[in-house]
Amino acid sequence: MNEIMATGISVLLVDDHPIVRQGYRRVLESQGDLHVVAEADNAADAYSAFKARDPDVVLLDISMPGASGLEAIRNIRARSPRARILVFTMHNEAVLVKAAFSAGASGFVTKSSEPSAVVSAIRSVARGERAMSDDIAHILAEDSLSAGSALDQLGEREIEILRQFAGGATTEQIATHLNLSVKTVQNYHYLIKTKTGARTDAQLVRLAANCGLTKI
């Protein structure tokens, strides 16, 4: 790879929406120095593609169905600690950003960013630098000042379950997606309610929406 594209940056594109991938591909390749060498629409394929192609940068949407995108980050980093992973998603909750960085991401940009910002973030992480879009920096800055949001008390699994629940998924659907027993999902549901102080499922949905975890 390095011999072939000594002057370019090879990119692995991971997103579960085909047209979104196709859009990225065209945007990135129009830059000249960016080359999309593989695509994946789930965490498992992303890992396989990473092993096969060893790209300079992984552009990863962590809000994929099934296994957590954070899991994918950890898997890739476990195999290759030098991997540069740029998380690219529409979620902009501080807890998610921090979780991504602590899982080993090199950068975090939101889909609200200008394409030019995404492209320059790719170049930054390819150079080994840390990168984040302006809105993310702003959110992290605010977060570090104020006492955290209600979501800060939640663990990674709890956040994922809350996201799927607030998105309208049933308990069984969540259990299937995450390979958990229904009972465990119910327990998480209860735990999330007590931790956040929500007395009602509706309050939980509103909380998730207010924290940017789900769009309505």
Next chain:
Amino acid sequence: MNEIMATGISVLLVDDHPIVRQGYRRVLESQGDLHVVAEADNAADAYSAFKARDPDVVLLDISMPGASGLEAIRNIRARSPRARILVFTMHNEAVLVKAAFSAGASGFVTKSSEPSAVVSAIRSVARGERAMSDDIAHILAEDSLSAGSALDQLGEREIEILRQFAGGATTEQIATHLNLSVKTVQNYHYLIKTKTGARTDAQLVRLAANCGLTKI
């Protein structure tokens, strides 16, 4: 517009993520007959752009921040009943699909669809046909076997109870506010779910929010 592009289809692109818009633009324009004549990232701009450019098709992501995308559909259709609106989002709940169609959408495709399916859906709605992706058709078909209709099937009391519930009130609180027994409120709750086709409380909250019944 029609004189200039007699053989093509003019498209207004509405999505709140710049890079997603840019990706769509490139995918669509590579088709030859599709021309993106304007973009917007919110409902208000979408309406202005529609008035200014009178596109053949509006490709609209209804999950935008701020004003509901359904509102945007209604606004555009109110001004120009001949407008062709193709909803393009990652949500695939039956209630949302039905709400979009009853708001005046001509088609509904999910972001999980292949780009070619989206492109052919655009051509279909431009010809005045109705279009939906396979997964949406599947969901609607399943839904139509058992379910009732949308929100306007609800009586006054049901609407009021849904509003309070989606606002975060507990069953007891609603019962107290409305001077009803808890059992009656529970029965309404159940009735509302069956009438709207919502399988989950969370879906009910999203439905209420999407219909402007509650603000989040």
Next chain:
DNA sequence: TCCGGCTTGGGAAATTTGCCCGAGCTGCCA
């Protein structure tokens, strides 16, 4: 090494849901 927190689930009582029912009202239409 031990402690604390996360993750995963079992158990059991309390509560809610799902779906059936009837009854009182209103309005409408023949």
Next chain:
DNA sequence: TGGCAGCTCGGGCAAATTTCCCAAGCCGGA
């Protein structure tokens, strides 16, 4: 004038879920 239809209100009861409490494995930090 009768009758039908639809909304409102609630009881009943089995099935499901929620609410807690508990335990065990795992992992990272002190």
